[in-house]
Amino acid sequence: MERTLIKDLRSKIDQTVELKGWLQVLRDQKKIQFIILRDPTGAAQVAHWKPNNEALAEEIAKLGTESALTITGKVIDNPVVKLNGLEIQLESLTVDNNAESPLPFDPFAETLPTIDYRQDWRYMDLRRPVNNLFFQVETLVELAMREYWTKNNFIEIHTPKLVGAPSESGAELFSLDYFERKAYLAQSPQFYKQMAMASGFERIFEIGPVFRADPSFTSRHMTEFTGVDMEMSWIESHEDVMASEEAWINYIYTRVKEQYGDAIKEHFGVDLVVPTLPFPRIPMKEVVEILKSRGWVPADKKGDIDPAGERDIAAYVKEKYNHDFVFLTDWPIGVRPFYHMRKPEDETLTRSFDLIACGLEITTGAQREHRVEVLQKQATEKGLHFEPIQFYLDFFRYGCPPHGGFGLGLARLMMVMLGVGNIRESVFLFRGPTRLIP
RNA sequence: GGGGGCGUGGUGUAGCGGCUAACAUGCGGCCCUGUCAAGGCCGAGAUCGCGGGUUCGAACCCCGUCGCUCCCGCCA
Numbered sequence: 001m002e003r004t005l006i007k008d009l010r011s012k013i014d015q016t017v018e019l020k021g022w023l024q025v026l027r028d029q030k031k032i033q034f035i036i037l038r039d040p041t042g043a044a045q046v047a048h049w050k051p052n053n054e055a056l057a058e059e060i061a062k063l064g065t066e067s068a069l070t071i072t073g074k075v076i077d078n079p080v081v082k083l084n085g086l087e088i089q090l091e092s093l094t095v096d097n098n099a100e101s102p103l104p105f106d107p108f109a110e111t112l113p114t115i116d117y118r119q120d121w122r123y124m125d126l127r128r129p130v131n132n133l134f135f136q137v138e139t140l141v142e143l144a145m146r147e148y149w150t151k152n153n154f155i156e157i158h159t160p161k162l163v164g165a166p167s168e169s170g171a172e173l174f175s176l177d178y179f180e181r182k183a184y185l186a187q188s189p190q191f192y193k194q195m196a197m198a199s200g201f202e203r204i205f206e207i208g209p210v211f212r213a214d215p216s217f218t219s220r221h222m223t224e225f226t227g228v229d230m231e232m233s234w235i236e237s238h239e240d241v242m243a244s245e246e247a248w249i250n251y252i253y254t255r256v257k258e259q260y261g262d263a264i265k266e267h268f269g270v271d272l273v274v275p276t277l278p279f280p281r282i283p284m285k286e287v288v289e290i291l292k293s294r295g296w297v298p299a300d301k302k303g304d305i306d307p308a309g310e311r312d313i314a315a316y317v318k319e320k321y322n323h324d325f326v327f328l329t330d331w332p333i334g335v336r337p338f339y340h341m342r343k344p345e346d347e348t349l350t351r352s353f354d355l356i357a358c359g360l361e362i363t364t365g366a367q368r369e370h371r372v373e374v375l376q377k378q379a380t381e382k383g384l385h386f387e388p389i390q391f392y393l394d395f396f397r398y399g400c401p402p403h404g405g406f407g408l409g410l411a412r413l414m415m416v417m418l419g420v421g422n423i424r425e426s427v428f429l430f431r432g433p434t435r436l437i438p
Numbered sequence: 439g440g441g442g443g444c445g446u447g448g449u450g451u452a453g454c455g456g457c458u459a460a461c462a463u464g465c466g467g468c469c470c471u472g473u474c475a476a477g478g479c480c481g482a483g484a485u486c487g488c489g490g491g492u493u494c495g496a497a498c499c500c501c502g503u504c505g506c507u508c509c510c511g512c513c514a
Contacts, residue, residue: 027473034473045474065464082474102448102465109463110475111450116506172512188514214512215439225514306510354514362514409514434505 001072007041009086012075016091019044022127023067023099024108026060033060035090036083037069040132045083046071048090056093064099065106066127115424122429122438130267135428137260138414142207144255145228148248154203154230159192161185161209165388174213174223185211188407190339191392193231194368197403198395205230207410215433219422220360220412224431228413231405238341238351238367241404242327245355245365246279249325256417270419273324279355280321283330287313303332311359324416329353338378340366341404351404357416365406372396 004017021039035046050057063069073088081087104121105113107128112118118125125131146156163186166173174185189206196204210227230248235241253274256264261272282290284303291309292298294316298305305313305328317326330349333342340350352366369375372393376386379393386393411426424430429438 025474027476029471029473029476030469032472036474047472078472080472080474087472105449106464109449111463113449114506117449210514212513216512217508218510218512219508221513227514308510360514364514407514412514 005041006037006039006044009044009075009088010084013077013086014075016072016074017088018070018072019046019088020070020096021068023063023065023069026063026065028061033057033090035060035063035069035071037071037088038129040129043083044086044088045081046073046088046090056090059095060093063095064101064103066099066103066124067095068097068099070094070096115422119424119430119435120438126428131425133260133263133267134414134418134420134426137256137264137418138410140256140259141252141414141417142410144252145205145207145248147255148251149203149205149230152203152244154205154232155196155201157193157196157201157204157206158208159186159189159206161211165391172213174211187212189227189229190407191389191395193229193405194339194392194400194403195395197231197233197368197370198398198400202233202401203231217433219424220415222411222423222427222431223433225427226410228408228410229405230407231403233401233403235367235402235404238329238353238365238404241365241367241406242281242329242353242355243278245363245406245408246275246277246325246327250275250277253417264418268418268420270417272417275323275325279325279327280317280323281327281329281353282313282317284328284332284349285330287328290316302334304335307361310356310361314356314359324358326356327353328356336366338382338384339368339375341369342378353406355406355408357413360412360416362412362416363406363408365404367402367404370396370400370402 001018003020004012006019006021009017019037019039021037023035024038024043025036027034031050033048033050035048036043037046048057048060071088071090071093073090076087076089077085078087079085104124105117107124149156162178162183164183166184166187172187175182176185188210189208193204193206206229208227209224211224213223214221232241232244253272257272257274264270264272287305288298288303291305291312294312296309296312313328314326317323329352330343331352331354333348333350336350336352340352343349343351350366352364354361355363355365369378375396376393379386379389411423414420415423415426420426
């Protein structure tokens, strides 16, 4: 018999169906047993009249909560049943995998264990429908990203994650043995996506793993995460990159809202708002002035702001423009990498931006410096040696168009979109300084 | 790396100098019942993270240590 999904039961009234799922609750009474069976599409009540089959009743009585079951039975319309007014009259039951008892924790309890313990038993935690929905949404988010980009003539690339040289300082690189020498895990596809510009690809994107050896203990950092990167050629300035990113985000939100808006409202309590175009843009110099006027004390960091400042500027933008997103632009050179292009009219500033969403930094982008002699000069200023990055500098020697792009953290976007407070709940499995298992 | 907070049955919490360590949930048993956040009774389950100290007496106070967590730094 073909498996029926629980969401489709209404169309199978009076038919015998096969269901597969997990035993969420067993209510074992004197004459009748009720099994609440859950699959990824919903839950249904299965009723077993014990006198019909006492042996089966005994088997059911021993089932552990969360056992994996296949059952067959007849679908009955029964308005008395609170669960969708339906029930299945049990005909047969197979225990595909009994759940031991007691469970490490009950995923459906009112209060959940701490986040650390739930990570130990992440697969149990992921059985919660809200988490299932999370990854359905994430799947659509990635699909929408690719839809938008492929419609706009972007090429998807996959760059190596085993690399021989740091793309920047090197302080946050994981190193590993690579035969007779050292290799590193890529902390960004930055150099390679620029190589694609030198390759004449004009527009590329990559969605792939990124590794950072930062001992960060916050609710928004990971040592391994999925980076969403884009790079485009023949731009005039970073404005072209921002315009592209905001249209792309607008498209993603539109797709998610139309398909999952109601479910997101129900499970996450979030009324998804598609951000209007254009997103507000504020130069950093102005950002600092605005923050100061609101009582923020600059952390004396040469034009940079701290997370509290990011949250406050987001609050300002929300008040003034009623917008959840804001581009902070024109960052000072001191807090930007050597490959960011500087503003011709003010060499102390870069053609760069961050995108802040609901107070969280989700993107850094810029126009890149494609003139090799300028690039070399800026690298020298940052104290970098040419040898390890010579292959990169060579990208700009034989006809590399002006270009720019951005990198976005997938999990951070998901946090913002669904109102998840901790990045550990925003990935399938979290990797942090002290978390390598499971 | 710096700072704050927290470590008590499987899980979530209460207790903060005198307890045989409490409650909820889960688990086991019995009763009742077409149940549906089911209900009722009974029961098992914790040497209160670990080490040291103060005290007649420590889950409780002090020191150290480990773990977790949040914030900062850093970033996506």
